[in-house]
Amino acid sequence: MRTVTNYFIVNLSLADVLVTIICLPASLVVDITETWFFGSTLCKVVPYLQTISVSVSVLTLSCIAQDRWYAICHPLLFKSTAKRARKSIVVIWVVSCVIMIPQAVVMESSSLLPELTNKTSLFTVCDEHWGAEIYPKVYHTCFFIITYFAPLCLMILAYIQICHKLWCQQIPGSTSVLQRKWRSMQCSASTPAHGGPVRVRTSTVCAEIKQVRARRKTASMLMAVLFVFALCYLPISVLNVMKRVFGTFKKINDREKVYAWFTFSHWLIYANSAANPIIYNFLSGKFRKEFKAAFSCHCYTKSPNQTKRIRTRTSTESRKSLSTQVNNMDNVSRISDQVV
Ligand code: NVH
Numbered sequence: 001m002r003t004v005t006n007y008f009i010v011n012l013s014l015a016d017v018l019v020t021i022i023c024l025p026a027s028l029v030v031d032i033t034e035t036w037f038f039g040s041t042l043c044k045v046v047p048y049l050q051t052i053s054v055s056v057s058v059l060t061l062s063c064i065a066q067d068r069w070y071a072i073c074h075p076l077l078f079k080s081t082a083k084r085a086r087k088s089i090v091v092i093w094v095v096s097c098v099i100m101i102p103q104a105v106v107m108e109s110s111s112l113l114p115e116l117t118n119k120t121s122l123f124t125v126c127d128e129h130w131g132a133e134i135y136p137k138v139y140h141t142c143f144f145i146i147t148y149f150a151p152l153c154l155m156i157l158a159y160i161q162i163c164h165k166l167w168c169q170q171i172p173g174s175t176s177v178l179q180r181k182w183r184s185m186q187c188s189a190s191t192p193a194h195g196g197p198v199r200v201r202t203s204t205v206c207a208e209i210k211q212v213r214a215r216r217k218t219a220s221m222l223m224a225v226l227f228v229f230a231l232c233y234l235p236i237s238v239l240n241v242m243k244r245v246f247g248t249f250k251k252i253n254d255r256e257k258v259y260a261w262f263t264f265s266h267w268l269i270y271a272n273s274a275a276n277p278i279i280y281n282f283l284s285g286k287f288r289k290e291f292k293a294a295f296s297c298h299c300y301t302k303s304p305n306q307t308k309r310i311r312t313r314t315s316t317e318s319r320k321s322l323s324t325q326v327n328n329m330d331n332v333s334r335i336s337d338q339v340v
Contacts, residue, residue: 001286005218007085008064009280011092012225015056023050024270031263036109036126043109043126051103054147054233054269056094061226062151062311063088068222069158072165072215099146102139106130106159130245140244148237152230159223166216221283232272235265 018299026038026046067085069080110124130136242248249258280287294302 001290002082003081004067004080004085005064005222007082008060008067008087011089012057012060012276015053015060016276018049019053020270020273023053027266027270030126031259031266034125034259035122035319036124037121038126040109044104044107047107047126048100048104050078051100051143051147054097055100056092057094057229058147058151059096060089061229062094062155064222065155065158065180065226068162068219073161073218137245140241144237144241148233152226155226156277159219159226163223166212166219168209217284221279224279224283228275228279229272232268233276235261236269240264312315 023046023297024040029035029037038046063085067080070080106128108129109124109126112125128136148242252258281291
């Protein structure tokens with residue numbers, strides 16, 4: 001299903017795969033040995049990719065929230081399409097690669113014992129080198145605000161409005177009695193091909209209720225993804241600000257404890273990459289189905305029928321809210337009179 005949200009979810013997994021393949025092994029070795037074995041080039045490349053992945057993840061989650069916010073809270077203001085989603089994804093990667101260049105510039109591997117530089121990798125560390133003390137403070141404050149604090153605040157506001165719209169507001173064009181009636185009937189009957197005008201309108205209201213139900217499911221899943229992301233990135237983000245901005249761990253005796261906390265928080269960001277598909281599996285029946293279809297049988301070929309079904313759904317997804325179609329409240333009142 002090539003929906004806007006699904007495009008962004010695939011992009012989120014690309015960032016997860018990138019960080020898991022490249023940064024996780026390096027982080028593992030560094031956390032255990034406290035040594036950088038991979039040379040000066042990788043000392044620039046690996047942290048650069050790590051920061052790109054953080055930026056891509058947070059921008060992608062922001063685009064998902066923005067798309068849902070427009071679709072649910074302001075359906076007439078902005079039309080999101082799969083094509084626009086693809087363009088946004090390209091922009092996300094380009095912006096992330098550009099804004100993280102300073103990270104690659106400041107990373108350098110250096111030896112703690114200069115006389116051993118050409119003899120062994122032991123006592124080599126990969127760290128940031130800044131000209132003056134104020135630069136890392138400014139940079140890491142901005143890094144925290146741009147990659148964590150600001151996007152998270154905006155997304156929380158967006159999802160509060162989305163929840164209010166989906167759970168607290170009555171579906172336009174349906175009375176509460178009608179809504180309850182349809183709910184009890186599960187809106188399961190298919191639209192009759194030659195139904196009269198009233199039946200067509202009732203089916204529109206029914207489609208509206210079905211759409212709200214589907215949107216609630218999707219919103220719940222996306223909020224779970226965002227919640228887990230916020231939780232997994234919180235420790236490293238806070239520790240990083242404490243270390244780089246406030247210099248908290250410079251004069252500390254408890255080195256082991258500090259290392260343990262950093263190791264734990266590194267693992268949390270990698271655990272987040274593994275958590276996303278698990279969340280999709282638990283909270284999306286469609287994901288489970290499509291995942292099984294994609295991985296259970298490689299000889300599986302799409303029949304023309306299925307291709308058609310997928311196309312139809314794609315075009316429906318990108319359409320405006322059905323609520324814009326239901327605008328005659330009098331007619332709907334009449335429908336409810338007949339249904340109840
Ligand atoms: C750059 C790092 C340093 C900490 C976050 C992810 C994250 C950090 C963070 C938040 C294993 C700017 C700010 C950085 C690093 C970096 C080696 C590697 C990585 F969401 F990862 F606060 N924080 N040395 N953090 N970095 O740990 O350069 O990416 O080789 O990739 S960083 S490594």
